[in-house]
Amino acid sequence: MFNGSKTRTWLVALCVLVMLTACAGSNTRPIADGTARAVMGSQELPAPDTTVDGRYVGKSDYRVGALDLLEISVFGIEEFSRTVRVNSSGQVTLPLIGAIEAGGKTVQELETDISERLKDGYLQNPQVTVFVAEFTSQRITVEGAVNQPGIYPITGDTSLLQAIALAKGLDRVANRSGIIVFRTIGGQRMAAVFDLRQIRAGDAPDPQVYGDDIIVVDESGARSAWREIIQSPDS
DSSP states (O other), X not given: OOOHHHHHHXXXXXXXXXXXXXXXXXXXXXXXXXXXXXXXXXXXXXXXXXXXXXXXXXXXXXXXXXXXXXEEEETTEEEEEEEEEOOTTSEEEETTTEEEEOTTOBHHHHHHHHHHHHHTTTOSSOOEEEEEEEOTTXXXXXXXXXXXXXXXXXXXXXXXXXXXXXXXXXXXXEEEEEEEEEEEETTEXXXXXXXXXXXXXXXXXXXXXXXXOEEEEEEOHHHHHHHHHHHOTTO
16 A cells, blocks of 8 residues: 555656656657757658768768678779678778778778779879768667667668667557657757657658667656556555
């Protein structure tokens, strides 16, 4: 049996959790977070600072990993331009220069290395561009009410539903209308709420997720509050 004080405490907690759940599930109200600027739940978050159309453009210290897919081009020399996948040893093979180490290097470092190799007896001032078309070593974080929270690698285009599947799906206390995605856009930490029920029903788009995204699955307020009550050693 609960004493009067404990009962009142849990009733207040229950009311607060229900209110937060309602806010998180709304498609018309922004979420509030101390470290993120919220956007409306009905809006899809833009791509993060590090990408343009999903491709890495060298605005952070991302390092190329094994099995990443690279698009490499040299200005004015179409014969050199090609799409190559980094092998398991971290190398790619290119015309004229053969095998070159790509793994562990930033995009800028790899561009410089290729340029230097081409200068060595082939081209006078090569302008090399490298795009990472698929990030096999990119990571997303999935936490909250999922069966297996953790940090997961993603390859190429990955949707929110696929990200939830990587974490073995939602657990029994998950709030399906309270899926929050955090992302850095324009130098600011941004967040948006998505409703998994609408996405699964085809009533809302399944948004793309990117490396460094943090996906938080909210708990249903009533269910999680009652679970805490049941598990409390003082109850």
